[in-house]
Amino acid sequence: xxxxxxxxxxxxxxxxxxxxxxxxxxxxxxxxxxxxxxxxxxxxxxxxxxxxxxxxxxxxxxxxxxxxxxxxxxxxxxxxxxxxxxxxxxxxxxxxxxxxxxxxxxxxxxxxxxxxxxxxxxxxxxxxxxxxxxxxxxxxxxxxxxxxxxxxxxxxxxxxxxxxxxxxxxxxxxxxxxxxxxxxxxxxxxxxxxxxxxxxxxxxxxxxxxxxxxxxxxxxxxxxxxxxxxxxxxxxxxxxxxxxxxxxxxxxxxxxxxxxxxxxxxxxxxxxxxxxxxxxxxxxxxxxxxxxxxxxxxxxxxxxxxxxxxxxxxxxxxxxxxxxxxxxxxxxxxxxxxxxxxxxxxxxxxxxxxxxxxxxxxxxxxxxxxxxxxxxxxxxxxxxxxxxxxxxxxxxxxxxxxxxxxxxxxxxxxxxxxxxxxxxxxxxxxxxxxxxxxxxxxxxxxxxxxxxxxxxxxxxxxxxxxxxxxxxxxxxxxxxxxxxxxxxxxxxxxxxxxxxxxxx
Numbered sequence: 001x002x003x004x005x006x007x008x009x010x011x012x013x014x015x016x017x018x019x020x021x022x023x024x025x026x027x028x029x030x031x032x033x034x035x036x037x038x039x040x041x042x043x044x045x046x047x048x049x050x051x052x053x054x055x056x057x058x059x060x061x062x063x064x065x066x067x068x069x070x071x072x073x074x075x076x077x078x079x080x081x082x083x084x085x086x087x088x089x090x091x092x093x094x095x096x097x098x099x100x101x102x103x104x105x106x107x108x109x110x111x112x113x114x115x116x117x118x119x120x121x122x123x124x125x126x127x128x129x130x131x132x133x134x135x136x137x138x139x140x141x142x143x144x145x146x147x148x149x150x151x152x153x154x155x156x157x158x159x160x161x162x163x164x165x166x167x168x169x170x171x172x173x174x175x176x177x178x179x180x181x182x183x184x185x186x187x188x189x190x191x192x193x194x195x196x197x198x199x200x201x202x203x204x205x206x207x208x209x210x211x212x213x214x215x216x217x218x219x220x221x222x223x224x225x226x227x228x229x230x231x232x233x234x235x236x237x238x239x240x241x242x243x244x245x246x247x248x249x250x251x252x253x254x255x256x257x258x259x260x261x262x263x264x265x266x267x268x269x270x271x272x273x274x275x276x277x278x279x280x281x282x283x284x285x286x287x288x289x290x291x292x293x294x295x296x297x298x299x300x301x302x303x304x305x306x307x308x309x310x311x312x313x314x315x316x317x318x319x320x321x322x323x324x325x326x327x328x329x330x331x332x333x334x335x336x337x338x339x340x341x342x343x344x345x346x347x348x349x350x351x352x353x354x355x356x357x358x359x360x361x362x363x364x365x366x367x368x369x370x371x372x373x374x375x376x377x378x379x380x381x382x383x384x385x386x387x388x389x390x391x392x393x394x395x396x397x398x399x400x401x402x403x404x405x406x407x408x409x410x411x412x413x414x415x416x417x418x419x420x421x422x423x424x425x426x427x428x429x430x431x432x433x434x435x436x437x438x439x440x441x442x443x444x445x446x447x448x449x450x451x452x453x454x455x456x457x458x459x460x461x462x463x464x465x466x467x468x469x470x471x472x473x474x475x476x477x478x479x480x481x482x483x484x485x486x487x488x489x490x491x492x493x494x495x496x497x498x499x500x501x502x503x504x
Contacts, residue, residue, distance in 0.1 A: 093195070102238060106191075161193045177247040178328060208236065261338050271292075308331045359384075383476050401481075401484070408501060411473050469493050
């Protein structure tokens with residue numbers, strides 16, 4: 001009988017959620033949907049020293065914006081709660097005690113200062129210190145002390161940690177859905193801390209215990225957790241528990257492919273690396289995709305193709321389609337290079353799918369100092385959305401629709417505005433004034449007719465006409481622009497611009 005799929009996304013509330021974390025949540029969500037399973041959000045806040053107020057809410061809000069919903073979480077609750085590790089604190093000691101009783105863990109009483117001194121000594125000898133099978137019998141722990149000594153130290157509330165007792169020279173054979181079979185020799189690994197005297201477990205113990213108690217079937221997480229896999233395997237063995245299946249996702253790399261994508265890369269390249277804006281305690285704002293004008297569907301579509309290949313040429317998928325075709329077997333092993341231009345391209349595709357009215361309504365909040373009738377705004381947006389990546393770029397790309405002309409393209413004035421140009425434009429103005437049908441087709445027909453009849457070239461008329469109508473040297477189809485502006489406004493602009501250019 002096939003087991004029920006239960007996956008979890010388990011972020012730590014230590015700051016804003018990187019897009020690598022969002023992708024991990026997305027892959028878990030899609031995998032659960034594909035297999036009619038459950039997707040759980042668990043907040044791993046055992047490291048209280050790194051806890052950042054507001055980070056948990058940011059994580060939940062960001063994932064909700066992406067359309068990633070959970071079957072069980074800190075808000076909804078569920079049958080395996082609580083879903084915040086700090087609220088599960090009381091249970092972890094029992095499991096640490098079980099490992100101690102079985103001989104798979106031990107108390108260590110070395111102070112941080114003592115360990116630092118040992119590390120420095122190793123560095124002087126050009127060696128690296130590791131608390132492991134080779135060093136532990138020379139250190140202050142329950143493996144080198146009598147039961148009475150250990151009991152006395154614990155009775156006196158001496159600072160301690162509980163470390164995992166990694167076996168000597170054992171071949172750990174692991175399976176990863178993406179990477180296949182992995183072998184590691186236990187003698188190369190350190191004895192990780194599992195539990196601290198403040199009563200809090202470390203990530204490693206809490207993670208394994210929670211995954212077991214929450215009946216997690218598949219652990220889908222980032223490649224950075226691959227070095228922890230041998231320890232996690234050994235912990236499952238020590239408890240005698242069935243292991244979940246593991247899949248470690250490839251890193252998201254910098255645009256140049258050299259190293260993991262970071263906030264610094266975003267600052268340097270002018271693109272976000274977080275889903276939503278994050279404001280630090282000092283008031284510094286880290287930009288997010290949401291506030292930068294990206295559609296959540298476009299963001300998710302872009303993200304899923306970083307490290308996963310659906311097969312075929314198609315690139316545009318909504319989240320429901322993705323949940324039907326998603327499989328971990330098509331995830332890559334190599335890091336996925338992030339391309340900021342491709343991210344914008346995805347947003348452009350989703351922008352082009354929207355109706356003129358939808359785009360106009362999305363643009364309205366950006367138009368604080370201008371009032372344009374919705375019908376006219378819809379026509380502007382129909383033209384503008386083919387030229388931009390984001391809705392808010394339309395007024396920047398075609399400012400002549402949104403504010404009066406105050407400047408004129410210098411290059412056009414220098415190269416295309418000749419002595420006879422004002423006279424030619426006046427003649428075109430008369431042609432426009434005589435038009436009864438002010439549609440794009442008729443405007444084009446009559447102006448072309450005027451050009452041909454007077455044996456003029458397009459270059460003698462159109463650059464100048466564009467300049468007096470839009471102030472620009474290039475741009476969208478001018479006849480369409482004129483139709484949207486209307487006959488009266490087009491004529492008024494010609495008159496005003498000819499006067500303004502004459503006085504330049």
